[in-house]
Amino acid sequence: MKIDKNTINKIARLSRIKLDDKESEDYIKDLNSILDWVEQLNEVNTENVEPLSNISSSILPKREDVSNDTNSSEEILENAPDNLEGFFAVPKVVE
Amino acid sequence: MSKSSLKQTLKDLDTKKISIRELNQDYLKRIKENENLNVFIYFSEENVLKQIDNLENDNSAKKLKGIPIAIKDLFCTKSMPTTAASKILENFHPTYESFITQKLLDEGSIFVGKTNLDEFAMGSATNTSFFGNTINPLSKENEPLAPGGSSGGSAAAVAADLCLGATGTDTGGSIRQPASFCGVVGIKPTYGLCSRWGIAAFASSLDQAGIFSHNVEDASILLQSIAGFDQRDSTSAKVDIPNYFENLDDDLNGKTVGIPKEYSIDGTPMEISQIWEDAIKVLEKKGVKIKNISLPHTKYALPTYYIIAPAEASSNLARYDGVKYGFRSDEIDSLDEMYENTRAQGFGREVKRRILIGTYVLSAGYYDAYYLKAQKVRKLIANDFNNAFKECDFIVTPTAPSAAFPLNEKQNDPIKMYLNDVFTVPASLAGLPGISIPFGKDKNNLPLGIQILGKHFDEQQVFNAAVSLERSYE
Amino acid sequence: MNNLIKGEKYDWEMVIGLEIHAQVKSNSKLFSSSSTKFGSSPNSQVSLVDAAMPGMLPVINKYCVEQAVKTGVGLNAKINNYSVFDRKNYFYADLPQGYQISQYKYPIVGEGKVTIDFKDGTSKDIRIVRLHLEQDAGKSLHDQNPSKTYVDLNRSGVALMEIVSEPDIRTPDEAGMYISKIRSILMYLDTCDGNMQEGSLRADVNISVRKPGDEYGTRCEIKNLNSIKFIKQAINYEAKRQIEILESGGSIEQNTMLFNTSTGKTRPMRNKEEAHDYRYFPDPDLLPLEISQEEIVKIKSSIPELPDELKNKFIEIYRLSNYDASVLTAEKQTSDYFNKTINSDSELKKYAKIVVNWITSELFSLLNKNNLDLNNSPVSPENLGQLIKLISTNEISGKIAKDVLEDMFSSGKTARQIVDEKGLQQVTDQGEIEKVIDEVIAENPKMVEQYLAGKDKLLGFFVGQAMKLTKGKANPKILNELLINKLKK
Structure with missing residues (x-):
C-alpha cells in the first residue's frame, strides 16, 4: 500500500485541506486504487524520451516593459472576505 | 420540439422574420419550463431582458446579434457571478470578462445564463457540482440520466433547446463526451486556438475552450467567433483563423481516414462498434480511403492523464485559499486553520481527491516515478498521432464507451468514472482538435457520438468530415 | 590571513553562502503590467494576475529577461540558451497564487564568479552557482492590528534575480565585501537600483561552522537581511551560537532563522514550514524560455x-x-x-x-x-x-x-x-622667506644657541614660527632648506 495514514496526513497538510478520520480512510482507499492503476505506465519504455510539458510548439511570447495596469485597490479588494484599511486581512500570523 | 439552427435564425433575424426580443422570449420561456433539469447555476430573466434592451438600442451590425448563448460557469463574466460549480467561489463577482465571453459579447450575442458543470470541470457526469446534478434532457420519466461532463450543463442547454449555442471547456473530454450523451455537436479545438484568459483553470496544459451547437454548421460559425490569438495567454497560438463556415466542404473524395485499432476495446457495447463501422462505411462510399492505423500508446493515455491533470490542478487550485475572494470558513483561529477549513469546506469530494493525488505525484521522492514518467508517456502519445497523421487526413473513433448512463451510477468508483474518457483523453494529451457529432442510437434510443480528430489547427478538415457524416446521417 | 575564530575549546572556521535577491530595475512586474514603484498606497499596484484571480495568466516581461542576461554576463557566468519557469508551491498569506513562479532545474544563468579585493592587495574569487528569475511575494504586516495580519500585494509579482553563491565565504567581512561587490556590479549594469533600505537588494545567509579541514557542518539559513551591517552581525551571532552548541557537545539543527535587528540575535522561525516540499514542476501556463546566441551577443554589446x-x-x-x-x-x-x-x-x-x-x-x-x-x-x-x-x-x-x-x-x-x-598662494620667493627666517632667529636667540649645541629637534620649532608668520603659506621645502643654511651661519 503506497498511501497510509501518515502519507495522507502529510499530503493533506501540504494541500491545506483538513480531513476527518472517515475522509482519510476513504481517500487512502481511493488514492491507493488510483496509484495501483497508474502503475501500468511502468510497462512503457521511456528511455531517451523528452518529457512533454506543453504541446505548444511556439516560443514563449514576451511583452514590453510597460506599466499600464489600471486596477484600483477597491477593485482588487472587492471580492475579499475580509479587508481593512486597504489591506487583505487574515488571522494574525506569528513568524 | 423543432429546433431552429443558428444559421437559420441569423437569416430570420436579418430578414426581420423575427425580432431579437421575440426570439429570446421564446428561449426564456423554454428555460423556465425546464428548470427541473438544473441546467443553469445562474439564470436571471431580468438580466436577459436588460441585454435585449441594450441590443435594441444598438444599431451596429454584429455577427451574432441577439443570438442566445449559454456560458459554462467556468468562464469569468462581469455581468453574472462565476462559481466553477464550487462553494469555494461563493459570492465571487469577477471584475473582468474572459477573452471568449468578451468576443461573444462583442459579436452581439445574449448570455442566457451560466451553465452547471462538474466542480472545477472535474468529472464526467456533472454530478460533482456544488449546485446539484444536471439532468440529461433526453431522460425518460422517473429514470434521470446523466448529461455527461464536465460541461453537462452546456450540452443539456443545447439539447433542450434553451439556447442556440453554448461554450464549454474540454480537458480530457469535457465537451465531446457530454455532446455525445446529449445528442448534440461539441468541438474541442486545437490546444492554443482559443485563449484560456478568464477561464478558471483546471489543468493548464490541457484545458481548451470550445463550442456546443445543434449542428456542425452552427459549430463552425461559433468557433470562428471565439478563436484567435490573445497576448494575455502565453500558450495562445498566432494562427490565422479561416472562415470555417464559408469553407465548409462535404466532398471528402480522395481524403484518407485513419481508423486506430487500439480504439476497439473489449467490453465496448455492440451498438458503439456498430455506429463506428457505419461511419466508416459512409465515408468509404464518399470516396474516402480507409487506412488502418496504430496508436500504440493509447491504453496508457488515461493513467497518464490522471497523473498530469491532477498535478496541475493541485497547483492551479492553490489560489482558492479564502484570502482574496470567495468562501472563507468561520473556523479561523490561525492562518493555517483558515486555509485548512476553508479548503476542506469549500471544495467537494472529487476536487479534494484530485488535489490530494496531484500533490502526491509532485511531492519529493515521487515526482520522477509519477509526474515525469507521465510527461514522457505523453510525449509518446503525441508522437503516435504525429506518425499516424503522416498517413491520414483525419481520424474517426467513437466518442464515449457508452450512451448516457443513469445519474449517480458510477459515483463510488473513481476509476470506473475515469474510463468514460478513454476515447477522448488521448487527443487531449496531444492537443489535437476533436469534434463529437450524434451518429446513431443505442437500443434505448439514446444518442451515440462519433469523434473526428484532426491535425493541429486543422479544424477545417474536422468540420468538413463532420458535416459530411452529419449530412449523410440526416 | 587568519580566518579562524576562537571558541572556548577549539578554533573554528565559518562556512558561508549567500542567496542574494536583487529586484530587477523595471517599470512593470515580471509577469504582469502593473507598476513596480516603491512606496505607493497598499494594493494600488496590483493587477488581476498579481492577485491570482481565477483564470489569470502570466506573460513574461522581455526587459526583465534581458536584465537577467546582462547581470549574468556581469557575473562572468554562463548564459543558458534554454531555461524553464517552474512553480514553487507553498501557502502563505502574501503568496496569492499559492505558488511562486521561479526557475528550479533550468535557470537562465549558470556558473560564474566574482572577485573581492582585500586591503593588503590580495583578492579572492567567490563562485556563483546560478542566477534565476522569480516573482517576489507580497508583504505581510503583523503589527497594524491586534488580531489580524494585513496583506499588501504591491510587491507581489515584482521581478527578482536570485543570485546563489557557493559556500566560499569564510568571514563576515568577506560576506560584506561579496555583497558590496555584487551590488556594485548590478549598479554598473543598471539592472538593480541596489537600494537595500527599500528592499531592492536583500540576502539570505547560509552559515555553518567547522574545525579547519573538517567536512561542512549542518547549516542554518538566516532569512531576509537588508543591510551589510546586519549581515555581519547576524553571521557573528549565529556562528557563536553554533560554536557554543557544538562545544558543549550538542548538534546543530538545520533551521531557518530570523534576525532581530534591535537585539542583534537570531532565532528559529516559529512558523516553521514543516518538511518543506515545494513540489516544483514546470509552469504549464508558460513555455520554455529560449534565448538565441544573437540575442546574447546583442545584450553583451550593450554592457558598460x-x-x-x-x-x-x-x-x-x-x-x-x-x-x-x-x-x-x-x-x-x-x-x-x-x-x-x-x-x-x-x-x-x-x-x-x-x-x-x-x-x-x-x-x-x-x-x-x-x-x-x-x-x-x-x-x-x-x-x-x-x-x-x-x-x-x-x-x-x-x-x-x-x-x-x-x-x-x-x-x-x-x-x-x-x-x-x-591670498593663500604659497610664498616661494627666497628673499621673502629669508626675511621671515631672520626675524625668527632674531627673536629666539636662546633657542638658536641650543640648536647649535646639538638639539636638532628644535628645527621644527623654527619652522613652526616661520609658518606662523607667513600664515602657513611658506613653501615648506624652501623654508626648510633656507632655515638650515641660515642657522649654520
Whole structure:
C-alpha cells in the first residue's frame, strides 16, 4: 500500500485541506486504487524520451516593459472576505 | 420540439422574420419550463431582458446579434457571478470578462445564463457540482440520466433547446463526451486556438475552450467567433483563423481516414462498434480511403492523464485559499486553520481527491516515478498521432464507451468514472482538435457520438468530415 | 590571513553562502503590467494576475529577461540558451497564487564568479552557482492590528534575480565585501537600483561552522537581511551560537532563522514550514524560455565597463594599487567622479594617487559628515581637479588645501577664487622667506644657541614660527632648506 495514514496526513497538510478520520480512510482507499492503476505506465519504455510539458510548439511570447495596469485597490479588494484599511486581512500570523 | 439552427435564425433575424426580443422570449420561456433539469447555476430573466434592451438600442451590425448563448460557469463574466460549480467561489463577482465571453459579447450575442458543470470541470457526469446534478434532457420519466461532463450543463442547454449555442471547456473530454450523451455537436479545438484568459483553470496544459451547437454548421460559425490569438495567454497560438463556415466542404473524395485499432476495446457495447463501422462505411462510399492505423500508446493515455491533470490542478487550485475572494470558513483561529477549513469546506469530494493525488505525484521522492514518467508517456502519445497523421487526413473513433448512463451510477468508483474518457483523453494529451457529432442510437434510443480528430489547427478538415457524416446521417 | 575564530575549546572556521535577491530595475512586474514603484498606497499596484484571480495568466516581461542576461554576463557566468519557469508551491498569506513562479532545474544563468579585493592587495574569487528569475511575494504586516495580519500585494509579482553563491565565504567581512561587490556590479549594469533600505537588494545567509579541514557542518539559513551591517552581525551571532552548541557537545539543527535587528540575535522561525516540499514542476501556463546566441551577443554589446575591467584599466594607466583601484571602482559614481576629475586637466594624470586620496579621504569624509553622497557633492570634479592642480604646482600647500576644500564645500566657490580672495598662494620667493627666517632667529636667540649645541629637534620649532608668520603659506621645502643654511651661519 503506497498511501497510509501518515502519507495522507502529510499530503493533506501540504494541500491545506483538513480531513476527518472517515475522509482519510476513504481517500487512502481511493488514492491507493488510483496509484495501483497508474502503475501500468511502468510497462512503457521511456528511455531517451523528452518529457512533454506543453504541446505548444511556439516560443514563449514576451511583452514590453510597460506599466499600464489600471486596477484600483477597491477593485482588487472587492471580492475579499475580509479587508481593512486597504489591506487583505487574515488571522494574525506569528513568524 | 423543432429546433431552429443558428444559421437559420441569423437569416430570420436579418430578414426581420423575427425580432431579437421575440426570439429570446421564446428561449426564456423554454428555460423556465425546464428548470427541473438544473441546467443553469445562474439564470436571471431580468438580466436577459436588460441585454435585449441594450441590443435594441444598438444599431451596429454584429455577427451574432441577439443570438442566445449559454456560458459554462467556468468562464469569468462581469455581468453574472462565476462559481466553477464550487462553494469555494461563493459570492465571487469577477471584475473582468474572459477573452471568449468578451468576443461573444462583442459579436452581439445574449448570455442566457451560466451553465452547471462538474466542480472545477472535474468529472464526467456533472454530478460533482456544488449546485446539484444536471439532468440529461433526453431522460425518460422517473429514470434521470446523466448529461455527461464536465460541461453537462452546456450540452443539456443545447439539447433542450434553451439556447442556440453554448461554450464549454474540454480537458480530457469535457465537451465531446457530454455532446455525445446529449445528442448534440461539441468541438474541442486545437490546444492554443482559443485563449484560456478568464477561464478558471483546471489543468493548464490541457484545458481548451470550445463550442456546443445543434449542428456542425452552427459549430463552425461559433468557433470562428471565439478563436484567435490573445497576448494575455502565453500558450495562445498566432494562427490565422479561416472562415470555417464559408469553407465548409462535404466532398471528402480522395481524403484518407485513419481508423486506430487500439480504439476497439473489449467490453465496448455492440451498438458503439456498430455506429463506428457505419461511419466508416459512409465515408468509404464518399470516396474516402480507409487506412488502418496504430496508436500504440493509447491504453496508457488515461493513467497518464490522471497523473498530469491532477498535478496541475493541485497547483492551479492553490489560489482558492479564502484570502482574496470567495468562501472563507468561520473556523479561523490561525492562518493555517483558515486555509485548512476553508479548503476542506469549500471544495467537494472529487476536487479534494484530485488535489490530494496531484500533490502526491509532485511531492519529493515521487515526482520522477509519477509526474515525469507521465510527461514522457505523453510525449509518446503525441508522437503516435504525429506518425499516424503522416498517413491520414483525419481520424474517426467513437466518442464515449457508452450512451448516457443513469445519474449517480458510477459515483463510488473513481476509476470506473475515469474510463468514460478513454476515447477522448488521448487527443487531449496531444492537443489535437476533436469534434463529437450524434451518429446513431443505442437500443434505448439514446444518442451515440462519433469523434473526428484532426491535425493541429486543422479544424477545417474536422468540420468538413463532420458535416459530411452529419449530412449523410440526416 | 587568519580566518579562524576562537571558541572556548577549539578554533573554528565559518562556512558561508549567500542567496542574494536583487529586484530587477523595471517599470512593470515580471509577469504582469502593473507598476513596480516603491512606496505607493497598499494594493494600488496590483493587477488581476498579481492577485491570482481565477483564470489569470502570466506573460513574461522581455526587459526583465534581458536584465537577467546582462547581470549574468556581469557575473562572468554562463548564459543558458534554454531555461524553464517552474512553480514553487507553498501557502502563505502574501503568496496569492499559492505558488511562486521561479526557475528550479533550468535557470537562465549558470556558473560564474566574482572577485573581492582585500586591503593588503590580495583578492579572492567567490563562485556563483546560478542566477534565476522569480516573482517576489507580497508583504505581510503583523503589527497594524491586534488580531489580524494585513496583506499588501504591491510587491507581489515584482521581478527578482536570485543570485546563489557557493559556500566560499569564510568571514563576515568577506560576506560584506561579496555583497558590496555584487551590488556594485548590478549598479554598473543598471539592472538593480541596489537600494537595500527599500528592499531592492536583500540576502539570505547560509552559515555553518567547522574545525579547519573538517567536512561542512549542518547549516542554518538566516532569512531576509537588508543591510551589510546586519549581515555581519547576524553571521557573528549565529556562528557563536553554533560554536557554543557544538562545544558543549550538542548538534546543530538545520533551521531557518530570523534576525532581530534591535537585539542583534537570531532565532528559529516559529512558523516553521514543516518538511518543506515545494513540489516544483514546470509552469504549464508558460513555455520554455529560449534565448538565441544573437540575442546574447546583442545584450553583451550593450554592457558598460564593469568594475573589474575599470579597476585593471586604472591600475594600468595610473599605476594605482589594486586596493586603491578597487575602492575607486566599488561604486560607479566614484569611478565616474574620478574619471571626470582626472580628465579635467591633462597635467593631473601624473598625480593620480593624489587625486585618489583627495577623493577617497578628504572629500568622502566631508560628504559623510554632511550626510551627502558623491552624486550630490557640492564640489564638482572639475573644481576638485583645479584644487589638486594648485597643490601639484606648489601654488598652495596641502595643509592649506584642506581648508580650501572645506570652504569650497560650504561656499560653492572654486579653489582659484578662494585662494585669490584670501591670498593663500604659497610664498616661494627666497628673499621673502629669508626675511621671515631672520626675524625668527632674531627673536629666539636662546633657542638658536641650543640648536647649535646639538638639539636638532628644535628645527621644527623654527619652522613652526616661520609658518606662523607667513600664515602657513611658506613653501615648506624652501623654508626648510633656507632655515638650515641660515642657522649654520
